[in-house]
Amino acid sequence: xxxxHAFLSASAxxxxxxxxxxxxxxxxxxxxxxxxxxxxxxxxKLAEKKLxxxxxxxxxxxxxxxLDGEMQECTDSxxxxxIEVFNEExxxxxxxxxxxxxxxxxSRWVPDGFGTGDAVIIGDDTLHVIDLKYGKGVKVDAVGNTxxxxxxxxxxxxxxxxxxxxxxxxxxxxxxxxxxxxADYTVGELEKWMEKEVKPKAELAIKGEGEQKPGDWxxxxxxxxxxxxxxxxxxxxxxxxxFANEPGLLTQEQIEQALPILDEIISxxxxxxxxxxxxxxxxxxxxxxxxxxxxxxxxxxxxxxxxEALHKxxxxxxxxxxxxxxxxxxNLEKRIGKKLFTGIAMPYIGKPKGKPTLVPExxxxxxxxxxxxxxxxxxxxx
Ligand code: SF4
Numbered sequence: 001x002x003x004x005h006a007f008l009s010a011s012a013x014x015x016x017x018x019x020x021x022x023x024x025x026x027x028x029x030x031x032x033x034x035x036x037x038x039x040x041x042x043x044x045k046l047a048e049k050k051l052x053x054x055x056x057x058x059x060x061x062x063x064x065x066x067l068d069g070e071m072q073e074c075t076d077s078x079x080x081x082x083i084e085v086f087n088e089e090x091x092x093x094x095x096x097x098x099x100x101x102x103x104x105x106x107s108r109w110v111p112d113g114f115g116t117g118d119a120v121i122i123g124d125d126t127l128h129v130i131d132l133k134y135g136k137g138v139k140v141d142a143v144g145n146t147x148x149x150x151x152x153x154x155x156x157x158x159x160x161x162x163x164x165x166x167x168x169x170x171x172x173x174x175x176x177x178x179x180x181x182x183a184d185y186t187v188g189e190l191e192k193w194m195e196k197e198v199k200p201k202a203e204l205a206i207k208g209e210g211e212q213k214p215g216d217w218x219x220x221x222x223x224x225x226x227x228x229x230x231x232x233x234x235x236x237x238x239x240x241x242x243f244a245n246e247p248g249l250l251t252q253e254q255i256e257q258a259l260p261i262l263d264e265i266i267s268x269x270x271x272x273x274x275x276x277x278x279x280x281x282x283x284x285x286x287x288x289x290x291x292x293x294x295x296x297x298x299x300x301x302x303x304x305x306x307x308e309a310l311h312k313x314x315x316x317x318x319x320x321x322x323x324x325x326x327x328x329x330x331n332l333e334k335r336i337g338k339k340l341f342t343g344i345a346m347p348y349i350g351k352p353k354g355k356p357t358l359v360p361e362x363x364x365x366x367x368x369x370x371x372x373x374x375x376x377x378x379x380x381x382x
Contacts, residue, residue, distance in 0.1 A: 008202055010106075010115040010154075013146040015217040016205045017198065019229075024208030026222040036135060042067055043134040044118065047075040051082060051100050051119065071134075074175035078132050081173055081180070082119045085130065089123030097122040104129070104154030109194040110202040115151045122159055126167045129155045136176035142183040148172060149185070153194045156187055224268075225275025234268045237261045277358045286358070292365035294354035298329050306348035310336075313344055 008016055008023055016023040046066055053061045060079065066072035082098070089096035099120045106113040121128040129151050133140050142148050148170040156168050168190060172181040204210035212229040224230060241257040250258075280291045300306055303326055310320050310332075319335050320327055329349065333341045356368045 006110075006112045006114060008110050008113055008205055010113065010147045010150040012220075013150055015221055017146055017201050018215055018217050019213045019221075020201055020204040020210030021208050021212045022217075022221055022223070023205045025212075025227070029222040036137075039067070039071075040134040043071050043075055044132060046071065047078050047118065047132055048101055050075055050079045051098075054079060054083060055098060055100070070176070074134065077175050078173050081171075082121075082130055085128055085171070086121050089121055089126070089128070092124040096124070102155070102158070104151050105158050106150050106154035106194070108157055109153065109199040110150070111206055113150065113154070113202070115147070115154055117151055117155055120155055120159075122163050122165065125165050126169055127152075127155055127159060127163070127165045128169050128171060130171040130173060133172055133174040133179075134176065136174070139177060139179050140172045140174055140181065142170050142172040142181040145170070145172070145183070148183060149190070149193065150198070152183075152185055153190045153198075156190055160187070219267075225271040225273075225278075230268055231272070234261075234265050238265065273358065277356065280358055281356060288361055289358050290361050290363070291356045291368040292359055292363060293368050294357035296352050296354040298349055298351050300326060300329065300345075300348055301350045302348040306345055309344050309348065 007027065012023070012026075046064055049064050050061065053059075053064070060076075066075065086096065086098045099122070100118070102117040102120045104115045104117045104120075106115070117129045118132045119128075119130040121130070129148070131148060131151065152168045152170045159165075166187055168185045168187065170183045170185075172179070174180070201210070212227070214227070214230040214233040218224045218227070218230055221227065238258070238261070241254045241261075276286060276289075277291065280286060280289070307320065307326060315336060320332060322328075322331070326332075327335070329345075332345070336344075359365070
């Protein structure tokens, strides 16, 4: 379940364990949310209801409504998986326990560190922490996953005084891509990792100290667009190809050296551009640059209306349709004639506002949201 953010959150742990100053650099910057995150929250709420209902009644209820069929199926299969793990432990000891939405406190090692275990099962000699992941964009592996390990350590610390388990098993259940991944730890292994690795890094992170180290973990860092270390790493990696040493054309060897680093360089350059655009929209002026309305394409806003209007003018489906859809605007213009088509289609076609874009000042387009743009809009555009 997504947690409320602690300064050193489990979900960002991969980042602050690798780049300890990142937590301080990101602090106070707003969280961004997405449709995917909202969907994940809904799925977790539904899964929680289904499991609690089973715990109370011993029956798998079908009375809970889901946003869609996929969510219904996925939360059913997650519930069944949790019940299956629980029943396996129950077969070993009748004292086995199933807890839903448990706070897992790992603040013994990380100041204010906590997470929420979607399902925790306390068995005979094994404690299970099951994490439902509703996303499907990235396959999540339990092995080596620092968030899962912190949850495991939190569960170990929360229940270790009361129960006599020696092992902790973390389960990642990611139903939309049929991914079930598990990792096993002994209590000793987790203790050691938390003491030797996590605690010292958390102490640095909380003070904003340590090495600012770029890597895969920059991808979701809030300062990825304006981070000096990331810019340096990318420009250094380009220099290492040796391109600056001699004039002329790139050698095959230099291209081979450049190819593996291009994805990261492109991603960093886009992040930097986005950061500059966001700042410019906040009113920051970058010398030689301005914000303009980006390009956009014409769109048919009322397709049935346009089809009817074209039929009235006796244009058949053989001319205007590309099965089962209306032809593109460009093709319709070609077939009917630009002027005639514009006369018929004007009421049904529009041009969405282009996204703001940062461009050199020499660009001919007027500044975004300037009086000129507003005036042009009132006149129906230039
Ligand atoms: S962008 Fe990368 S290097 Fe920079 S602070 Fe964030 S995690 Fe560290």
